[in-house]
Amino acid sequence: MSSEKVAAPAVVRASKILDLIAASAVPLSLADMVRELQLPKSTLHGLCGTLQQLGLITRLESGLVTLGPHVMIWANAFLARIDLTQEFFASWDDMRVLPEETITLSVRDGCDVVYLACRNGSRPLGFTFRAGMRLPSVYTATGKAMLSTLPPEQVRRLLSGDWPKPHTSNGPRSIDELLAELEAVRERGYSIDQQEVSEGMHCFGAPVFDSRASEAVAGVAVSIQSDSLDETLQESAGQAMRRLANRLSERLGSSRRA
Structure with a gap:
């Protein structure tokens, strides 16, 4: 990613979340994403909640996360x-x-x-x-x-x-x-x-x-x-x-x- 100053860091973090989920062969837990992305748990939880509301990610009954239907x-x-x-x-x-x-x-x-x-x-x-x-x-x-x-x-x-x-x-x-x-x-x-x-x-x-x-x-x-x-x-x-x-x-x- 460019080293230039980013105007909307929340968008960048959301993009990284989606990229991580897309690259994974299996659904991920929030703990997995916290470890991989080095983000505060509260920040990740808030971003995932928004992405879920938008249909960009789906939370399974197990609590694991996959890409949502809106991505399609x-x-x-x-x-x-x-x-x-x-x-x-x-x-x-x-x-x-x-x-x-x-x-x-x-x-x-x-x-x-x-x-x-x-x-x-x-x-x-x-x-x-x-x-x-x-x-x-x-x-x-x-x-x-x-x-x-x-x-x-x-x-x-x-x-x-x-x-x-x-x-x-x-x-x-x-x-x-x-x-x-x-x-x-x-x-x-x-x-x-x-x-x-x-x-x-x-x-x-x-x-x-x-x-x-x-x-x-x-x-x-x-x-x-x-x-x-x-x-x-x-x-x-x-x-x-x-x-x-x-x-x-x-x-x-x-x-x-x-």
């Missing part, structure tokens, strides 16, 4: 994102759509999208996508694709706070403008970022579904230099993303299509 929610979410990324690359390998262009995979986190993966093309973009990058969903092709699968009132609630700061002079500036654009996405079958993330770059996206939810779990998009675009390439790019999104949705067990 985090584990499943992490594994699902790993699977999603793997399936993204596998789907692209199957189809080889638009090999010269940059194609991205992202998920929605509140009002933002977070990029999970990027398959860089051979054409320069003047913009670099990277895993972990976060951008406002209202300006991105993947964000609009995912938002288009939500009911309008849910979109209104989601964006009821301050409007996201724009990156360029393009893009929606109000919820009504966005809702009109999302309706166009549904009719067209794919979304468009018209130089909203970066001047000189257009992106075309489509939503990805899994077997569990009616709303999109991810979005895929292709990014193309604006000066190379024409109507034919735009339609080709949009339809290609629909095919890629549908293939990925199929691999994730969904019967719903973009």
Whole structure:
């Protein structure tokens, strides 16, 4: 662990407790944990009580402690994102759509999208996508694709706070403008970022579904230099993303299509 000063030592201690329990092949007693972690018994007892209330640890009838069921929610979410990324690359390998262009995979986190993966093309973009990058969903092709699968009132609630700061002079500036654009996405079958993330770059996206939810779990998009675009390439790019999104949705067990 870093030697930098830790702002929340209780969180660090709780993490050490969970790490110790996870590393043990058998349930542990409080005495075991006191000895291993060198923590005061009263401190450990209080932390374990909180972790138990949160479902992060479970106290057995014997008094021994194991990991609790809430940990699986985090584990499943992490594994699902790993699977999603793997399936993204596998789907692209199957189809080889638009090999010269940059194609991205992202998920929605509140009002933002977070990029999970990027398959860089051979054409320069003047913009670099990277895993972990976060951008406002209202300006991105993947964000609009995912938002288009939500009911309008849910979109209104989601964006009821301050409007996201724009990156360029393009893009929606109000919820009504966005809702009109999302309706166009549904009719067209794919979304468009018209130089909203970066001047000189257009992106075309489509939503990805899994077997569990009616709303999109991810979005895929292709990014193309604006000066190379024409109507034919735009339609080709949009339809290609629909095919890629549908293939990925199929691999994730969904019967719903973009």
